[in-house]
Structure formats: C-alpha cells, structure tokens
Amino acid sequence: MKLISTTRRQLLEGAALATIAGFATRRAHAQDAPRRLIVAADSEPRNLNPAMVASNGVFFVSSKIVEPLAEASYDGQNGLAPRLALSWSGSDDGLSATFKLRGGVTWHDGKPFTSADVAFSAMQIWKPLQNLGRIVFKDLESVETPDETTAIFRFSKPTPFQLVRNALPALTSVVPKHIYENGDIAENPANAAPIGTGPFKFGEHKPGEYYRLVRNENYWQKDQPKLDEILYRVLPDRAAAANAIEADEIQLAAFSAVPLADLDRISKIEGIAVVTTGYEALTYQLIVEINHRRKELADLKVRRAIAHAIDRDYVVRTIFLGHATASTGPVPRNDTQFYTSDVPSYPYDVARANALLDEAGYRRDTNGRRFSLRLLPAPYFNETKQFGDYLRQALAEIGIDAQLVSNDAAAHQKAVYTDHDFDLAIAPPVFRGDPAISTTILVRSGTPDGVPFSNQGGYVNSELDNLIDRAAVTLDEQARIALYQEFQRKVVDDLPFINVVEWTFITVSRWSVKNVSNNPRWAVSNWADTSVQT
Numbered sequence: 001m002k003l004i005s006t007t008r009r010q011l012l013e014g015a016a017l018a019t020i021a022g023f024a025t026r027r028a029h030a031q032d033a034p035r036r037l038i039v040a041a042d043s044e045p046r047n048l049n050p051a052m053v054a055s056n057g058v059f060f061v062s063s064k065i066v067e068p069l070a071e072a073s074y075d076g077q078n079g080l081a082p083r084l085a086l087s088w089s090g091s092d093d094g095l096s097a098t099f100k101l102r103g104g105v106t107w108h109d110g111k112p113f114t115s116a117d118v119a120f121s122a123m124q125i126w127k128p129l130q131n132l133g134r135i136v137f138k139d140l141e142s143v144e145t146p147d148e149t150t151a152i153f154r155f156s157k158p159t160p161f162q163l164v165r166n167a168l169p170a171l172t173s174v175v176p177k178h179i180y181e182n183g184d185i186a187e188n189p190a191n192a193a194p195i196g197t198g199p200f201k202f203g204e205h206k207p208g209e210y211y212r213l214v215r216n217e218n219y220w221q222k223d224q225p226k227l228d229e230i231l232y233r234v235l236p237d238r239a240a241a242a243n244a245i246e247a248d249e250i251q252l253a254a255f256s257a258v259p260l261a262d263l264d265r266i267s268k269i270e271g272i273a274v275v276t277t278g279y280e281a282l283t284y285q286l287i288v289e290i291n292h293r294r295k296e297l298a299d300l301k302v303r304r305a306i307a308h309a310i311d312r313d314y315v316v317r318t319i320f321l322g323h324a325t326a327s328t329g330p331v332p333r334n335d336t337q338f339y340t341s342d343v344p345s346y347p348y349d350v351a352r353a354n355a356l357l358d359e360a361g362y363r364r365d366t367n368g369r370r371f372s373l374r375l376l377p378a379p380y381f382n383e384t385k386q387f388g389d390y391l392r393q394a395l396a397e398i399g400i401d402a403q404l405v406s407n408d409a410a411a412h413q414k415a416v417y418t419d420h421d422f423d424l425a426i427a428p429p430v431f432r433g434d435p436a437i438s439t440t441i442l443v444r445s446g447t448p449d450g451v452p453f454s455n456q457g458g459y460v461n462s463e464l465d466n467l468i469d470r471a472a473v474t475l476d477e478q479a480r481i482a483l484y485q486e487f488q489r490k491v492v493d494d495l496p497f498i499n500v501v502e503w504t505f506i507t508v509s510r511w512s513v514k515n516v517s518n519n520p521r522w523a524v525s526n527w528a529d530t531s532v533q534t
Helices: 002-021 023-032 056-062 115-126 161-171 238-246 260-267 300-309 312-319 350-359 382-397 409-418 462-472 477-494
Strands: 036-041 070-072 080-082 085-090 096-101 140-147 150-155 200-206 210-215 229-234 272-275 283-290 371-377 400-404 424-427 497-503 507-510
Touching (some): 036 238, 070 161, 080 085, 080 161, 115 150, 238 260, 238 507, 260 272, 300 350, 300 497, 312 497, 371 382, 371 409, 382 424, 409 424
Parallel strands (some): 371 424
Antiparallel strands (some): 085 096, 140 150, 200 210, 272 507
C-alpha cells in the first residue's frame, strides 16, 4: 500500500539524517515529526455528512470534523458534556427548548459559527432529511435566533425534553448554512469533504486506501487537538487490522476491527491494550427482522416457535466468544433509564417450538419439513453472518427450511428496506439511549419504504402505535419511562421482531495512544484530547 511505503521512506530518511548529524539532530527531528494517529477503518461511507446520515459508520470519521451541540459524558449532568452548545433547557409545556451557544467559534473556512447555522441544520436537514431526526424532530416548527449565540426550538406539539436531551450527541451535528443554503443538500460536495468546527479538518480521501484529517489550528478549545493528523487506513479484512496493529503500522483499531478470536492472544503482547469501554451509548442489538406479509410469519405461534428455537447462550458463547449478553427485549440491559426485565421470555426449548408449530397447523411433511423461507443476514459484521448460519441450523431443528441469501450492503438494504424481498433478515440496529431514537422505528407502522433499520416487515399493531404516540408527547419523565416499559412488554409478547443478543465493541490500541475511551461514545466523538506519545 502506498501509504505504508511513504511512512517507511520517511522513517528511513529520518534514520539517515540522524546517522549523519548525531543525537541532537535526531532529537530535533522527533520533535518536528507530525503527531500522527493511524487508525483502522473497515468501510468507506459515501456520505460523510453526520447531520444527514446519523450512523456510526459516518460518525467514525466525520465526528472529528463536524460537531454536535453536546456529547455523551461519563460524569456530566444527565450524561452530557457541552460542545457547540454551552447550556440547554426545556419549557414546562414542552413547546420550546433553548440553547445557549458557544461564542468565538469559526468554521474551517474561517466564517463565524452562529445560531443561524443551528437553525438551518435543524429545519433544513435534521427534520426533513436525517434518518433519525425525521422522527425526533418531526414536530419542530421553527428555530428562533434572537442573537448569534441563542437558538430557541419551537415545537407544534409538546415534545419531551428528556428525548431532546438524549438526542443531542447523535442527532445534532451542525453544518455551515453558507455552504449548504444554495442547491440540493443531498448533492453538496461538502457531504464528501465536510467543513465543520471540529478539532480536525478534512484533508483527503483516497478510495481503497485512506482518509486523512489534519489539525484545525483555530479550534475553539485552547491547546487542542493534541494530534496533527489522523489517518484512517482502509482495512476491510479484520485479520489485516490485527496484523497491522501488531506490527505497529496502525496504533488503534476501534469497533472490534480486530477479530474477537484474536483478542486473547493480542492482549498479551507488550505495548497493546484491549479496551472494552467507550461504547456504552452505542449498544448494538442482534435482531431477527420478520416479514409479516408472509402468511406463516404473521402467525404469533410461529414467531414464538422461532424465538424458542434460538439458544441465546450458545450464540453468546460461540459467535461472540463471550463478548455479548443475551437480550430480554428491545431495550438493552445497560440502559439504566428505560430497561425493565419484567417482560415475557422465550427460553431455548426445541420441544416447545415444535409443539407451537404443530398447533399453528404447520406439521412436518415426509421429509421432516414444515415450510421454507428466505433468510437474509446483514453483511455488516462477521457476527451477523455467522448468526445467519446458526439460525439456518436452528430453524432446521424445528422443520423450517431456511435458504440463506447473501448480499452486499447496498443489495441487502434494497431487498429488505425497499423491496421487502425477504422472509427473515438479521440486523444490527443501535440503541442510542432512548427508545424513541432508533428503536420504536422498528415497530411503528407506516414507516416509508426505503428507511434502513425500520419496520419494513409490514407489522401493524394499533396498540403499540398508540403507546409510541403517547410516549412522544408525555413530558413527565417517570410517566414516559413507564410507557416505554409497557412498550417493552408488549413488543416481547407479540414479537414484531426477535431480540437475540446485545453487545458493545472493543478497541485495541497501542499503549502510546492516550485518552482512549474516555466517554461513552468515544469511537465516534471528536478525539480532541487524544494524543500519541512519541
């Protein structure tokens, strides 16, 4: 790879100079060397605008360039730390939220950041275009900007401030109005080369090789960032990422870029740390999506039979090698606000599963088969693909013949979320600290075709729709939590989809990298205080 040869050439040049000029020159050269962090990246998002595409694949690179109003924090009030907003408050009637913004901030092109940028991002991008903002900000009517550092959000219906607060880290990335106000936002070149206020500027993207971010010398936080460059080496092969960090060709591999099977071995290597924190606000959930248009799958007894056929403990042990937890429902256990264990359960019980299928009228034929279906595992992680193989075998145990259909990411999303051309699919949605952010969309009826990680199985339950709608306008936090706990019970009882396990990722880093995983969204935060010890 060209990047590596360039790096090695620089090192050789440095060594030659040191030989000629002696220790003093060698020391000076080390002091002048760029403070560069080289990171593994397993994908290359086509769109790097986090205001429009709120996803971890986009955030991983763009969060260092484009900043939200607030970031997740281990010790901040309500789990938040200021970024572009210094403070925030909601009105008692739920019809407004006021943000006091940071002054003296400039965009990477030198223009001043003001409340007009927040208003534009909210009204023109988050609400109408963003995959998750279309739900959270659906009742946002206007954003008033009485001065350059104040933005007042006005809602047409009472909107829980608890929800607005929980949405700040993931859904409120602010982009410059002066760059986006003319032309088609979706086609703006800045979507591929973002301009932000963050500690790093976009440098270069060489497809198939790397992204390069460079230091923002005018960052609003003094003495930050601590790095001169971040290089994301594109390494879709996770074994290659493990080899690269062992060889010190990269210093950091986040989002479990190192295969789980290699962790025990690699954790024993001098100079390498395996870090399991820094993802608490990004809990991934392995779920089985169900196409309810299929006659057999519209039968609750069949769905419950499938749930009983899955040995979650086996999945945790053999696919995730212990780095996951069996799910009980649509809210993960680590969410201290909303989680309840008071839900129905479906323990692994093949006999019970077979009995349910018999009761439903799907008896085995002379070949032992009841019916066939198509099973589409999402191609995003090794674990989702491995679970696809496991689920096919588990379904065979109860007489369901599952035919695996493997697609690349684009074809998978089209088949499941646009064409509905599936019977069962395996997906890894993310829970982001509030059921209204990326969880209720898995259940709510009426979701438009083509929205990824949403209810595209045609499931309709007016009782659950009503619960979701009531929670959307309930301002009392405890009452809202109670509604979502009832939501969990009803989802697990009726199984619009099946929760299997939940997991967070693992970071592998060189000891030389400092301030790793110091907030609950660290991998997708701005890394302004991250440094590399030389």
